[in-house]
């Protein structure tokens with residue numbers, strides 16, 4: 318036991334930090350990963366880079382070799398055994414995953430296209446990284462596209478820049494300045510990496526090219542120094558198990574499998590594992606621990622290397638029974654000899670239950686579906702800030718049953734008969750059903766695009782409703798007759814607006830103390846100095862108003878020139894204003910409505 322404890326803190330037991338790469342589409346995330354992975358055969362580069370499940374492992378020897386050009390004096394210290402880079406670019410959901418409060422992703426590379434600056438997804442990534450307090454560096458990629466750039470393949474950036482013409486150097490300076498400014502607008506201080514004196518306060522910008530390999534040595538060097546600086550030492554030792562499901566996949570011959578990242582600890586074949594499932598906890602035994610065949614081996618399709626045991630950090634595929642309902646993003650726990658399986662089940666389910674607590678209790682809201690627990694959480698947080706109520710949540714592809722759930726809103730609140738789907742596929746039958754019943758499905762890979770589509774849709778619905786109910790909406794007004802031009806069919810009068818505003822379409826009536834109101838009809842035109850206007854206000858000069866209706870009352874018998882005219886409000890008209898025209902009704906108007914309610918004896 319004592320020996321084991323010592324061994325646990327020995328150098329062989331250091332674990333590798335986990336690195337995520339994220340940023341806007343087309344900034345070069347995939348290309349950068351490819352370039353770092355590339356083994357330079359001619360120079361007999363240190364190998365050992367291994368392709369894992371959903372991740373690539375770079376042993377420290379490979380990193381040393383790749384940083385050689387910027388480490389001539391050997392001043393970089395290497396304490397980490399290696400670096401595990403998650404390969405699924407743009408895996409925001411992974412960045413958003415946590416275990417015991419800290420992000421599973423220890424460090425991140427945010428890729429920005431130097432020619433494009435900060436783009437929508439960049440901003441979303443920044444938000445995630447800050448929320449999770451994940452240390453990150455920025456790869457300012459595609460420097461080879463600066464006009465006239467002369468490449469020195471795989472060179473350190475400083476040296477490459479020095480070799481450029483003045484014009485190229487100036488363009489670089491300009492773009493760097495713009496990028497810094499854009500970051501400062503996001504509340505982030507950014508500095509060119511070799512001018513950054515305080516990595517805790519300033520984000521380092523590393524210019525790179527995924528095509529020429531320039532700047533990549535600098536990027537790797539920074540990753541190493543930053544992780545060593547920011548990661549607590551104890552984090553680097555293998556300790557308690559930390560394992561997260563990245564993807565749930567059906568594999569021929571293996572059934573449903575889960576791809577996991579083991580970020581700490583050890584997993585063994587036969588281990589009893591517990592994870593979060595869509596319909597409750599899943600407890601099962603590890604049947605196989607699998608990684609891909611090394612690239613050099615003859616690759617037989619579907620063949621994996623089996624492991625009796627794997628150590629953090631790595632990406633590995635787990636084959637086991639009962640994984641069909643496993644949720645991506647779920648934590649995975651191993652049942653130890655002293656553990657109570659049910660306690661662990663409660664623990665893994667708490668992640669999903671935490672999110673279920675964010676669902677609207679009134680049962681009124683949109684349905685939300687996302688690819689993983691992490692992305693679902695990010696989406697829910699965003700919707701919460703945007704004050705969009707959520708009725709139900711789910712994870713994974715959208716099926717008909719999910720649309721049916723959203724369909725229950727059709728009756729109650731049509732504007733919420735909506736599904737916001739983030740980074741998930743929509744089953745064809747589900748889409749067809751949604752189209753048929755009128756449930757709106759919005760899909761996007763950027764959270765705020767969902768928000769935009771949803772709010773645009775809401776506005777459209779509101780406009781439509783306004784059109785439909787325009788006749789029912791009565792804006793309050795009080796009018797004094799100045800002159801009667803025509804007594805009946807139609808009534809044409811000159812009036813002054815005493816209170817409120819008169820609009821074309823407003824029904825006009827004269828309340829009588831005895832009960833029966835005298836209904837004059839609807840305003841069909843308003844003229845100011847012989848010009849038609851849509852609206853007359855208290856501040857307007859006198860206007861001529863035409864009021865039409867069939868069977869209009871008779872002047873002198875039913876109404877008098879000295880009568881005060883009112884917009885004819887009702888319970889229904891007030892409700893319509895409240896429901897669909899709220900933004901257009903001023904405070905004074907509501908006060909006037911209260912007065913008119915008394916005049917017309919509306920409850």
Ligand code: GDP
Pocket residue numbers: 341342343344345346347348349406458459460461462525526527528529
């Ligand atoms: P991702 O969507 O962020 O993964 O972007 P990709 O890696 O797929 O790259 C998008 C496009 O940009 C591809 O056509 C790449 O060849 C190109 N690209 C990526 N990195 C660079 C670079 O450093 N220089 C230039 N000139 N093109 C690049």
